[in-house]
Every structure is written in C-alpha cells, then in structure tokens.
Amino acid sequence: MPALSVLRRTVPTVALAATAALTVGAAGSSAFAAAPTAASTRVAAANTCPTWTVMKNGVNFRTGPSTAYRSIGYLYKWDYGTKVAGRGSWVKLRLNERSKSGLKKGTTAWVHKKFVDQCVYMQY
CATH class of the missing domain: 1.20.5 (Single alpha-helices involved in coiled-coils or other helix-helix interfaces)
Incomplete structure (x- = not known):
C-alpha cells in the first residue's frame, strides 16, 4: 500500500x-x-544508407539511366545492391549477392527509383 x-x-x-x-x-x-532537440536533429539528417532493395517483381536492370538502354536482366523482390551512382530518378546498383534471376554478385547496372527502396539505419 x-x-x-x-x-x-x-x-x-x-x-x-x-x-x-x-x-x-x-x-x-x-x-x-x-x-533544438536531439530528435529534430535526427529527423533533419539525410539518409546515407547505401543499400537499395527491389520491391517489385520483374524489374529491368539496364545498362544506362533510361528506358532507352537495353536490359541485362531482371531483378525480383528482395534482390538488393549498393548504390554506386545516381542520375535523376535512376540509381546505379552493384548487386551484393546473386540475384533471383541469376545475375552474378557484383553486376552493376541501373534501375528506376520507383521500383527500389533505400534502407534506413536504425536509431537507438
């Protein structure tokens, strides 16, 4: 009591x-x-995570940053890679592991941003 x-x-x-x-x-x-509070500082920080994950199935992995470039293969949901370049709404990725369609680890090509999501670091 x-x-x-x-x-x-x-x-x-x-x-x-x-x-x-x-x-x-x-x-x-x-x-x-x-x-300023610590929370407002964290929110204002840019996302610097280099990993991007494919969120759709059958996404073209292209030799250049537009649909005018040829596709070297397809990426499927949960394939992922490290961003090595960007141009407008396109991201150049280097695959971190073999893709579901069989593209080798380390293959580099372009994918449109509407088909991929950038990872987000966890904040403690």
Missing part, C-alpha cells in the same frame, strides 16, 4: 509540471525556441 500512496502523490506533480511546460512553451519562451 505505501507504493500506491507514493504514486498518488507523484502523478499530480508530473501533471502540474507538464502543464507548466506547455504554458511556458505556448507563451513563446525564447529558451524553448532556441534549443
């Missing part, structure tokens, strides 16, 4: 502190406006 009474005493204190912070924040305190 003593733990319950401690909880009852701390809950109103926490609620009061949160209300005070919201009131001060709403008033436009320069202390709150000037100090």
Whole structure:
C-alpha cells in the first residue's frame, strides 16, 4: 500500500509540471525556441544508407539511366545492391549477392527509383 500512496502523490506533480511546460512553451519562451532537440536533429539528417532493395517483381536492370538502354536482366523482390551512382530518378546498383534471376554478385547496372527502396539505419 505505501507504493500506491507514493504514486498518488507523484502523478499530480508530473501533471502540474507538464502543464507548466506547455504554458511556458505556448507563451513563446525564447529558451524553448532556441534549443533544438536531439530528435529534430535526427529527423533533419539525410539518409546515407547505401543499400537499395527491389520491391517489385520483374524489374529491368539496364545498362544506362533510361528506358532507352537495353536490359541485362531482371531483378525480383528482395534482390538488393549498393548504390554506386545516381542520375535523376535512376540509381546505379552493384548487386551484393546473386540475384533471383541469376545475375552474378557484383553486376552493376541501373534501375528506376520507383521500383527500389533505400534502407534506413536504425536509431537507438
């Protein structure tokens, strides 16, 4: 029972502190406006993960960054590679392992960005 009474005493204190912070924040305190939070810094950071994963089946893997270039084979869902270049809405990938269609590990070619997703680093 003593733990319950401690909880009852701390809950109103926490609620009061949160209300005070919201009131001060709403008033436009320069202390709150000037100090960026760590979370806002992380959100603003660019995604630098080099791995891109194919999210569709039968995607052409091309010799150049447009449909005017010939396809050297197909990529299927969950094939992936490391980005080595980019041009507009195209990404040049080097396959990290043998593709599902049989393209060798290390094969380099172009794929349209609408068929691939860039990985995202986990944040702790």
